[in-house]
Amino acid sequence: MAKLREIAHSRTGDKGNTSNISVIAYDEKHYPLLLAQVTSARVKAHFKGVVEGEVVRYELPNIAALNFVMTGTLGGGVTRSLALDAHGKSLSSALLDLEIEAAADDK
Amino acid sequence: MRTIRIGSGAGYSGDRIEPAVELAEKGDIQYLVFECLGERTVALAQQARMKHPDSGYDPLLEERMRAVLPVCASKGIKIVTNMGAANPLAAARKTAEIAKSLGLSQLKIAAVIGDDVLDACKDGDLPIMEFDGTIKQLGNRLLSANAYLGAEPMARALSAGADVVITGRASDLALFLAPMIHAFGWAMDDWNLLGQGTVAGHLLECAGQITGGYFADPGIKDIPDLARLGFPIGEIGEDGGLVITKVEGSGGAVTAQTCKEQLLYEVHDPTQYIQPDVVADFSQVKVEQIARDRVRISGGRGTKRTGTLKVSVGYVDSFIGEGQISYAGPGALARGRLALEIVRERLRLTGVAASELRFELIGVNALHGAQVAAHANEPYEVRVRVAGRTENLREAVRIGNEVETLYTNGPAAGGGAFKSARDVVAVASVLLPRELAKPSIQFVGA
Numbered sequence: 001m002a003k004l005r006e007i008a009h010s011r012t013g014d015k016g017n018t019s020n021i022s023v024i025a026y027d028e029k030h031y032p033l034l035l036a037q038v039t040s041a042r043v044k045a046h047f048k049g050v051v052e053g054e055v056v057r058y059e060l061p062n063i064a065a066l067n068f069v070m071t072g073t074l075g076g077g078v079t080r081s082l083a084l085d086a087h088g089k090s091l092s093s094a095l096l097d098l099e100i101e102a103a104a105d106d107k
Numbered sequence: 108m109r110t111i112r113i114g115s116g117a118g119y120s121g122d123r124i125e126p127a128v129e130l131a132e133k134g135d136i137q138y139l140v141f142e143c144l145g146e147r148t149v150a151l152a153q154q155a156r157m158k159h160p161d162s163g164y165d166p167l168l169e170e171r172m173r174a175v176l177p178v179c180a181s182k183g184i185k186i187v188t189n190m191g192a193a194n195p196l197a198a199a200r201k202t203a204e205i206a207k208s209l210g211l212s213q214l215k216i217a218a219v220i221g222d223d224v225l226d227a228c229k230d231g232d233l234p235i236m237e238f239d240g241t242i243k244q245l246g247n248r249l250l251s252a253n254a255y256l257g258a259e260p261m262a263r264a265l266s267a268g269a270d271v272v273i274t275g276r277a278s279d280l281a282l283f284l285a286p287m288i289h290a291f292g293w294a295m296d297d298w299n300l301l302g303q304g305t306v307a308g309h310l311l312e313c314a315g316q317i318t319g320g321y322f323a324d325p326g327i328k329d330i331p332d333l334a335r336l337g338f339p340i341g342e343i344g345e346d347g348g349l350v351i352t353k354v355e356g357s358g359g360a361v362t363a364q365t366c367k368e369q370l371l372y373e374v375h376d377p378t379q380y381i382q383p384d385v386v387a388d389f390s391q392v393k394v395e396q397i398a399r400d401r402v403r404i405s406g407g408r409g410t411k412r413t414g415t416l417k418v419s420v421g422y423v424d425s426f427i428g429e430g431q432i433s434y435a436g437p438g439a440l441a442r443g444r445l446a447l448e449i450v451r452e453r454l455r456l457t458g459v460a461a462s463e464l465r466f467e468l469i470g471v472n473a474l475h476g477a478q479v480a481a482h483a484n485e486p487y488e489v490r491v492r493v494a495g496r497t498e499n500l501r502e503a504v505r506i507g508n509e510v511e512t513l514y515t516n517g518p519a520a521g522g523g524a525f526k527s528a529r530d531v532v533a534v535a536s537v538l539l540p541r542e543l544a545k546p547s548i549q550f551v552g553a
Contacts, residue, residue: 009328009364011321013373016237016536018471022371047477058377061391062406063367069375073221077237080424080533082465082494084473089321092476 005096008034012092018053019073019088021095028064035059035066037100041092042066046098050091068095110348111290113283116175117141117188118314120148120165124174126315126338126357126508131178133354134340135345138286141171141188142279142312147534149276151404152193153251154532161472163194164201164273172205180211180270187282191273193251194219198552199273204210206271207254217269220258222276222544224418224539226315228252232539235420242420242537250532251421254539257383260546261285264373267548276419278383280308283341291345301385302409303347306392309380310351310369310404313470317351317357317369323476330378332358350397361400370404371396383416385409391538415538424495424533428503430510432517432524435488442518443468443489449517450509459505461495468492492523496531501526 004023007030013020023038025031038068044055053072060067074088075081113137116127120143131139143165156163157549165171168190186197190197206214229249232241242249253276262285264272272285284304287293293300310317317339319330333515337357343352351361360381370392380387391406430450434442447466454461467473469490472480495506507526514524 004220009324009366011367011372012228013371015373015375016158018375020371020373020375022368024371026364028131047295047475047479049476056262057391058375060371060377060390060392062391063370065367067371067377076463077533077535080496080531082429082463082496084469084492090474101187 001098003096004038004098004100004104005084007100007102008047008096010092010096012089013076014078014087017077019070019091021068021070021092023066023068023095025064028031030060031064033100033102038066038098040068043095046095109291109345110287111138111343112136113138113140113286113311113343115140115142115314115339117143117171118312118316119143119145120167121313124171126176126336127171128174129354129357130338130340131175131182136340138183138185138187139175139250140282140311141186141190142282143167144189144276146419147421147532149193149253149419150251150532150534153421155180157192161197163366164192164198165190168198168201169205172202173209176211178210178215178381180214185269185286186271187285188272189274189279189282191218191275191276193275194271195275196549196551202271202273203551213292214270215265215268216271216273216547216551217428218551219256219263219264219274219546220549221274221544222253222274223253223256224544227274227543228418228420228537233539236536236538238535241378244310245420248342248423249301249420250423252418254416254418254544255383256416256544256546258284258288259384259430260548262288264548265289269373277314280305280381283308283311284384285508287343289512295384298385298409298411300347300367302387303349303407305380305382305387305409306342306370306386306389306404306407307341307349311339311341311368313369315359315370316372317365318353318361319365322365322368328364330360334358342525347407350401351404354399361402363394363396366394367403381413383412385412414541416541416544417535418539420535420537422535424531425498426503426528426530427494427496428506428528429442429492429494430507430524431490431492432510432513432521433488433490434518434521439487439489440468440471440485442520442536445489445518446491446513446521447493449513453509454506456503459509461497461506462495465492465494500528500530
């Protein structure tokens with residue numbers, strides 16, 4: 001078991017009530033691991049209580065990255081949210097805590 | 108082949124000024140862009156303008172212009188900015204006045220106007236994209252409606268000889284696309300070139316976010332000398348070839364990793380990044396580190412622009428009241444939880460009219476909620492936070508008051524109470540038929 005943080009980096013962006021989180025492999029050899037294990041369903045489950053809408057995943061093989069678009073995430077929208085982190089900028093750090101099953105020599 | 112170098116001097120309205128001066132002095136740039144207009148900034152600026160007709164532009168305009176105009180004038184660097192906010196003409200006049208006071212009366216300063224489409228929108232049935240309703244239904248809560256203009260009017264101002272171009276609402280990255288269109292004469296229907304230019308603008312528009320800001324994670328992703336973080340330069344060829352770099356010797360780093368993170372920042376479907384000038388496709392973009400602090404970006408493409416412009420609609424949404432107080436030492440978590448229960452009950456007993464309430468402990472569950480944070484360790488100190496949405500200021504004030512009263516009416520040893528109540532100007536979006544926005548250029552004499 002490894003944390004996603006060991007093989008990938010991430011950044012959160014905001015638009016209205018939608019948050020997007022990129023997950024980018026440090027080494028492109030880990031891209032298949034991301035594809036197989038960092039699914040929309042897992043991301044949605046990981047953000048239980050945060051994401052009210054859908055999680056859609058986009059794949060960018062050229063840069064070994066995934067982009068997750070999560071609707072209904074920012075407390076009704078960045079400009080009206082009651083949240084301390086209205087932009088959801090800290091969400092990427094939570095996603096990198098996801099457990100990944102990787103072979104010992106695969107890190 | 109011709110190449111231009113564009114510096115990104117600000118990533119948001121309050122951004123640091125020193126890196127922009129560094130870019131102008133040492134960046135060997137021909138264009139310096141300041142992106143300073145957040146989603147709701149125009150709406151807030153419009154409120155300011157209603158009170159004072161000569162205001163409504165960026166509060167840091169004067170400080171920024173005084174800092175960079177002398178060096179930009181001496182090196183012939185053109186400035187493009189959206190610091191005009193709700194009043195680009197007043198911002199241009201102010202800039203001309205500053206130029207004159209600096210002995211730079213020769214500078215040609217242009218305002219791009221016409222992003223204000225309130226009159227074209229306010230009685231209409233244009234549907235709001237974020238919730239059910241139309242602009243008309245916002246009634247007297249409606250404050251502003253500003254279309255995201257494309258690069259064309261800014262490029263035209265540059266071609267007409269402007270040294271400084273000041274716009275209001277425009278696509279952030281169009282501020283960068285404009286110098287490319289002006290310098291290279293790109294056709295406004297060369298979708299692939301405009302798509303690659305969009306990639307360049309998108310990467311540059313948040314300034315320090317591509318040179319190592321919003322990136323460092325000690326031990327995993329280290330960035331050198333963040334305190335002196337430098338801002339980026341885009342080196343763009345007339346065929347769309349792009350290298351991202353920064354001033355030699357400045358803090359930070361430009362790496363394949365910083366570029367990839369910024370490429371996807373605020374992007375949804377990477378095959379359809381909708382802009383006023385083009386629908387860009389980022390899905391085939393390649394990122395290649397070619398030297399230290401030099402990253403080549405290729406493969407941006409595009410398809411035909413849509414028939415509409417996105418309009419940012421500012422409106423008075425509600426009021427927010429908030430209170431915070433801290434507990435520390437053994438039992439801090441239990442006292443924080445008790446404090447939240449007390450406030451919850453008191454707000455109920457006193458009948459505070461809130462349509463939405465949040466009760467949380469900063470340091471425990473405020474950022475990601477109780478479920479995501481379930482396995483965290485008990486902290487040494489916690490900060491209680493209660494926030495609620497109300498219809499008027501009076502009710503909003505009552506929320507913070509019920510937190511403050513925890514001093515003498517709550518658990519032991521609560522300290523550092525803080526409260527606030529504010530109105531909320533929020534932003535929604537509509538799509539306006541493109542031809543209803545009529546941008547124009549006005550030169551202002553120094």
